[in-house]
Amino acid sequence: MLLKQIAEYAHREQTSTLPAEVWHHAKRAVIDWYACLLPGSIVEPATILEKALADELDRGKARLATGRPAATRAAALINGAASHSVEFDDIYRDAGYHPGSPVISAALAVAQATGASGELFLRGVIVGYETSTRLGESVMPAHYKFWHTTGTIGALGAAAAAATILRATPEQFAHAVATATTFASGLKQAFLSQAMSKPLHGGHAADVGVMAALSAVRGLTGALDILEGPSGFGNAMSGKVDWTKATKDLGVDYHITRVTFKNHGCCGHNFPSIDGALHLQKLHGFKAADVKKVKIESYKAGMDIVGNFDPEGEYQAKFSLPYTVAHALVHGSVRLNAFSPERMQDPAVRGMMPKFEIISDPELSAGYPNQRAARVHIETNDGRTFSHFQPHRKGDPEQLLTDAEVNDKFIELAMPVIGEAAAKALLAQLWSTDKLKSVVYETGTPRARAAG
Numbered sequence: 001m002l003l004k005q006i007a008e009y010a011h012r013e014q015t016s017t018l019p020a021e022v023w024h025h026a027k028r029a030v031i032d033w034y035a036c037l038l039p040g041s042i043v044e045p046a047t048i049l050e051k052a053l054a055d056e057l058d059r060g061k062a063r064l065a066t067g068r069p070a071a072t073r074a075a076a077l078i079n080g081a082a083s084h085s086v087e088f089d090d091i092y093r094d095a096g097y098h099p100g101s102p103v104i105s106a107a108l109a110v111a112q113a114t115g116a117s118g119e120l121f122l123r124g125v126i127v128g129y130e131t132s133t134r135l136g137e138s139v140m141p142a143h144y145k146f147w148h149t150t151g152t153i154g155a156l157g158a159a160a161a162a163a164t165i166l167r168a169t170p171e172q173f174a175h176a177v178a179t180a181t182t183f184a185s186g187l188k189q190a191f192l193s194q195a196m197s198k199p200l201h202g203g204h205a206a207d208v209g210v211m212a213a214l215s216a217v218r219g220l221t222g223a224l225d226i227l228e229g230p231s232g233f234g235n236a237m238s239g240k241v242d243w244t245k246a247t248k249d250l251g252v253d254y255h256i257t258r259v260t261f262k263n264h265g266c267c268g269h270n271f272p273s274i275d276g277a278l279h280l281q282k283l284h285g286f287k288a289a290d291v292k293k294v295k296i297e298s299y300k301a302g303m304d305i306v307g308n309f310d311p312e313g314e315y316q317a318k319f320s321l322p323y324t325v326a327h328a329l330v331h332g333s334v335r336l337n338a339f340s341p342e343r344m345q346d347p348a349v350r351g352m353m354p355k356f357e358i359i360s361d362p363e364l365s366a367g368y369p370n371q372r373a374a375r376v377h378i379e380t381n382d383g384r385t386f387s388h389f390q391p392h393r394k395g396d397p398e399q400l401l402t403d404a405e406v407n408d409k410f411i412e413l414a415m416p417v418i419g420e421a422a423a424k425a426l427l428a429q430l431w432s433t434d435k436l437k438s439v440v441y442e443t444g445t446p447r448a449r450a451a452g
Contacts, residue, residue, distance in 0.1 A: 002243055003177055003224050007170040009250045010127045010160060014167060016251070018126070023434055025257045026122045028406055029129070031430045032090050032261050033083055033100040034065075035410040038417040038443070039336060040085035041065035041078075045196040049078045049203070062109040067443050072113040076158070076210045080105035081203030084150065086336060087318045088413065089202075091260040091268050092129070093396060095136025095153065096144050096301075096369045099259065101202030102154030103128035106209045107161040111439050116165050118436030124165035126256055131177070131246075132157025133255040135227070138245040139238035141369050144188070144301060147237055151186020151201030158209020159216075166217045178222025179212035181233050191305055194313045258397040261406060264334040266318040268372070268393065269302030273321055274328045276376035276390035281329060283386075288330040288348060290380045293355050296321065298374040299367065300360035307358050314339040326352040336413070372396070418443055 040046055041064065050057060050064070053074045057064075062075035065082055083089055084101040092099050104125055111121035136143075136153040143149065159180035163173045186201035216222070226232045227243070234241035264274055273296045280286075303321070311317040317324070317339055326349045327338045337343060364373050377387045392398045401409070407427060414423040422443065429441055 001224055002227050002246060003174040005247050006131050007174040010164055010173050011170045013123060013127050014164060021257055022126060022254045026126050027431055027433055029090060029100055029125060029256060029259060030104060030433060031406055031410055033104040034430060035413040036086055036089040037065045037079060037083040038414045040082035042417060043085060045199055046078055046082035046085060049081060062112045063440060065443060072109045073207050073210050076106045076109040076206035077203040080206035081199040084199040084202035086265060087267060088262050088265045092133040092255060093260050093372060094370050095133050095140055095149055097133065097136040097149040097153055099129050099132055099157055101150060102205035102209060103132065103157040103161045105206035106158035107165060108439060110162045110165045110210055115438055118433040118439050120165055121439045122434055124161040127164040128157040128161030129256040130250060130254060131160040134246045134250060138243050139234060139241050141301065142240040143238040146188055148186035148188050148201050151205050152184040152237065154202060154205030155180045155184040155208050158206045159212045162210050162213035163216060166213055168217050172216045174224055175222045176213040176216035178224050178226045179216060179220060180209045181226045183208040191319055194315050260395045261401045263395045263401065265336050265338060266324045266334055267306055269306045270321050270324045271393035272372050272374035272390040273298060273325050273376055274334055275394050276374050276388045277325050278328055280376060280378055280386045280388050286380050288352060291329065291352060291355060291378060292381045293379040295357045295377040296374055297359045297361040298364055300365040301368045303358055303360045309353060317344060321358060322353040322356040
């Protein structure tokens, strides 16, 4: 049975000797997660959730990004939503999946609640990533037609991480993941409006994963054939499944070493087009005002989500290919400030958007999800034409962000929230996670709360 095989791997990983590279990439994942968590913690929906779950706060051993005490599940839920809110969190490309939001949110909440060491916390993160990325690959790409993988597969990864930190037996681990699987949810329709639901997918996944693991180690059982059973996850939520991917090289080849860290603050489906447009601009030196037409060919699964030519607000703009590429050409990047009210109404950006033509290319569509590519064609007002094929995204396994770039991203996103000194101190602490006796990180006093 599939869950039993995964559970045996996970149990070994509680005490296994891991390669130095794996420890290093696990710390990179936690750093990148915190970089997204901090700015996400001071905006909606996290601020709304703090009000809604007030009776679960100011007690318990877990912590929100702000350092505020919280009950274990409340911390997992709120931090999970916060870390997915600013659209800067990591991606496991081949599963179309953001593992950090559900997995690390669950792992940290349970580690803090139980006083786990930094080493055990990281082991939980690693197991959560390794199991869920493989399960995600097994059901893709058919699963992604309707389902948001971060909400669905994320629940399984969260349970795996939490159960590992709780030192679950193989049987308890299997029951934890089985129970979480029946709560897996998150519909892609949530992407297509100004609704706040999408970030909650990561939070809900973290929450149910924690619930399932805490219950399993106390005896709660799940349906152990829930993945491959006739009415199970695979048949109900994909239909085209290759479960051999779920255990291939498990414990030998570590997916966490090949996680994409975002280099732009928006939906990852926009990235190859942004990278390609910026490459052409840098190579040929034209200005945004010189552009007459932009034609982009990319993969259908992405174009179906980001083909919005008239985004109504910040959230829709992050899922608008015309907006993000136009912003990149006008301002040179797509960071968090790209979605400020001023930038959202920038006439130079808005004026360029009608010049876009977006095409779903059959060849590039066939490469999804393993390849995220785009062809970018730009024509200038003086008749020049430039084309570039972008085979992957900066931050993908073929061009991973360096440690220095990860550090820079962390400081950029954390400093406006907690200040430069606190951000640098926290970064140093995060790099030393494997040496910590406990993982109650010091984040200082967030500026937004201090002002309030």
